[in-house]
Amino acid sequence: MPFGLIVFGDELLSGKRQDAHAPKLIELLAERGEELAWARYVRDDRAAQAAALRQALASGEGVMACGGIGATPDDHTRQAAALAAGRPLQAHPEAQALIWQRAREMAAERGLPPPSPQNPDMQRRLEMGVLPAGARLIPNPYNRIAGFSLGRVHFLPGFPVMAHPMMAWVLEQEYGLWPRPAEVRERSLVVQGAYEAQLTPLMEGIEAEFPGIKVFSLPSVDHPSWGRCIELGVKAGSGDGQRQAAFAALRQRLHDFGAFICTEMVR
Structure with a gap:
């Protein structure tokens, strides 16, 4: 709900x-x-x-x-x-x-x-x-x-x-929602050397290949650690196994594109 x-x-x-x-x-x-x-x-x-x-x-x-x-x-x-x-x-x-x-x-x-x-x-x-x-x-x-x-x-x-x-x-x-052990909800990485418009086809390709996965993009122009960068990640899906597979595909395609990966994050 x-x-x-x-x-x-x-x-x-x-x-x-x-x-x-x-x-x-x-x-x-x-x-x-x-x-x-x-x-x-x-x-x-x-x-x-x-x-x-x-x-x-x-x-x-x-x-x-x-x-x-x-x-x-x-x-x-x-x-x-x-x-x-x-x-x-x-x-x-x-x-x-x-x-x-x-x-x-x-x-x-x-x-x-x-x-x-x-x-x-x-x-x-x-x-x-x-x-x-x-x-x-x-x-x-x-x-x-x-x-x-x-x-x-x-x-x-x-x-x-x-x-x-x-x-x-x-x-x-009211809803039977009790705290439960923490689980991975999204996987992301920070990239430099690319613009969102350039990466949009790549993001659309990941969503098409992995139904239920959502790809998100959070650009920054003055990040305190990485300056101009984009955090790209995957969330939703039917479980962390699917997120891991989508994330691996995302990382490989960014590498093939030539973007520089600063760091990876799991939340």
């Missing part, structure tokens, strides 16, 4: 903060033999978020949506999710019970009495437990304020310390 990522937040688009979710999701997927198919950043705007979420819900893909599930004026994700899914927002008893549990724990840690249901701060906290109808909870090991799922779209907090273990939980519990 393809996996995607949506991150909500004006602070990412303005440059105030750097996204930490895409690198972590890439890492978690790689540990499970998967790859991130796409990522998208959306501003704090309810209509824009709902439009992005409609596409995600309709895609049938596994999508992590991070940020904006709080209860401040710039948090729109719960409302946008309800709009996108065509469902009403309603109090989720389990989610609100977890919020109450966390509030009592925090009061006890400070030596204070349990919060009153009429407390305005408590009412605002409980808003985080008002979710689209039919939402499934995602446990939050950091502070118990749950995320939620609608179909295959999974809504997580913006805070990496909370969102990242919740991502792992979703991959394991």
Whole structure:
């Protein structure tokens, strides 16, 4: 299944903060033999978020949506999710019970009495437990304020310390994807003395000869070690045996072409 990522937040688009979710999701997927198919950043705007979420819900893909599930004026994700899914927002008893549990724990840690249901701060906290109808909870090991799922779209907090273990939980519990021993996913080499346009027929020939293999090309004009160069490699296929055979053919054809091979890499 393809996996995607949506991150909500004006602070990412303005440059105030750097996204930490895409690198972590890439890492978690790689540990499970998967790859991130796409990522998208959306501003704090309810209509824009709902439009992005409609596409995600309709895609049938596994999508992590991070940020904006709080209860401040710039948090729109719960409302946008309800709009996108065509469902009403309603109090989720389990989610609100977890919020109450966390509030009592925090009061006890400070030596204070349990919060009153009429407390305005408590009412605002409980808003985080008002979710689209039919939402499934995602446990939050950091502070118990749950995320939620609608179909295959999974809504997580913006805070990496909370969102990242919740991502792992979703991959394991929703999709049965557990970390597994590292395996070779691609083989590549760095070449000098050629341009991509010159090597394109060679790359197309490898893909034609080895069905399922993808040949990739990453050119650099100022690589710190090799200057102007191209990293060429093979990935996908039905196993590393096929990748090794395709890689050997790629290396031989580059040698026949006259390109200089700087180094070889396995990932």
